[in-house]
Amino acid sequence: MMTVLRDDLVKQLSRMLRVDQFNDYCPNGLQVEGAGTVRRIISGVTASQALIEAAIERQADTVLVHHGYFWKGEPAAVAGMKKQRLKLLLEHDINLLAYHLPLDAHAEFGNNVQLARVLDLPVSGELMKQNNQVMGLFADLDEAISGEQLASRLHEKLGRQALHIAPSANKTIKRIAWCTGGAQSYIHRAVDIGADAYISGEVSEPTFHTARELGIHYYAAGHHATERYGAKALGEWLAAEYDLVHEFVDIDNPV
Numbered sequence: 475m476m477t478v479l480r481d482d483l484v485k486q487l488s489r490m491l492r493v494d495q496f497n498d499y500c501p502n503g504l505q506v507e508g509a510g511t512v513r514r515i516i517s518g519v520t521a522s523q524a525l526i527e528a529a530i531e532r533q534a535d536t537v538l539v540h541h542g543y544f545w546k547g548e549p550a551a552v553a554g555m556k557k558q559r560l561k562l563l564l565e566h567d568i569n570l571l572a573y574h575l576p577l578d579a580h581a582e583f584g585n586n587v588q589l590a591r592v593l594d595l596p597v598s599g600e601l602m603k604q605n606n607q608v609m610g611l612f613a614d615l616d617e618a619i620s621g622e623q624l625a626s627r628l629h630e631k632l633g634r635q636a637l638h639i640a641p642s643a644n645k646t647i648k649r650i651a652w653c654t655g656g657a658q659s660y661i662h663r664a665v666d667i668g669a670d671a672y673i674s675g676e677v678s679e680p681t682f683h684t685a686r687e688l689g690i691h692y693y694a695a696g697h698h699a700t701e702r703y704g705a706k707a708l709g710e711w712l713a714a715e716y717d718l719v720h721e722f723v724d725i726d727n728p729v
């Protein structure tokens with residue numbers, strides 16, 4: 475088992491994930507500084523207290539997540555929940571590495587590409603680009619499937635029943651678009667590119683009417699469930715690259 479200098483690892487990740495090219499709602503990279511050397515990484519979706527406790531239990535020196543801290547617009551003071559979390563990290567000298575949009579968009583480790591692998595969907599193109607960064611993808615199937623067939627594939631592959639909103643008129647599916655997390659508002663973009671179905675994590679009240687009226691199947695497959703795979707893939711790659719110990723810890727979240 476090897477170790478790597480934390481600063482070298484952070485630099486490598488910044489380069490790989492092209493962190494400087496994103497205009498994000500949070501800092502990407504080292505959010506909380508802990509030990510100077512890394513040997514044991516815990517990855518997860520969100521840097522919740524439960525994930526930090528799991529890292530402490532496993533004597534990890536580094537936590538790698540998609541959802542870190544310091545979101546634009548949140549109260550800046552270190553109090554309450556934020557104090558509890560930071561206190562645990564600092565007391566145990568644990569690094570917190572967080573990658574938000576760079577880890578959605580990446581061509582290999584991105585949540586969107588990883589979700590395609592889990593769902594066994596080919597990547598045929600991009601849903602859209604924002605500031606030159608890919609936001610979401612789409613797949614063209616060789617043979618059309620029904621709305622129910624896609625629902626059961628999601629259930630089987632993600633281990634969780636998606637909320638399925640079917641369009642008013644019956645419609646089979648050949649083009650499927652998706653964007654992980656809370657990207658339900660991109661349903662309009664999915665309609666624009668001719669998708670028959672759109673998958674994201676969450677759902678809002680208007681999504682129902684949009685799907686019905688614009689004639690597209692919508693699946694709210696879970697914010698957590700659709701974003702479980704990027705941090706995991708990145709952690710596995712780091713472990714192999716630097717000969718480190720890595721474990722993905724899935725703190726279950728029904729949302």
Ligand SMILES: [Zn+2]
Pocket residue numbers: 540541654655656697701
């Ligand atoms: Zn997210």
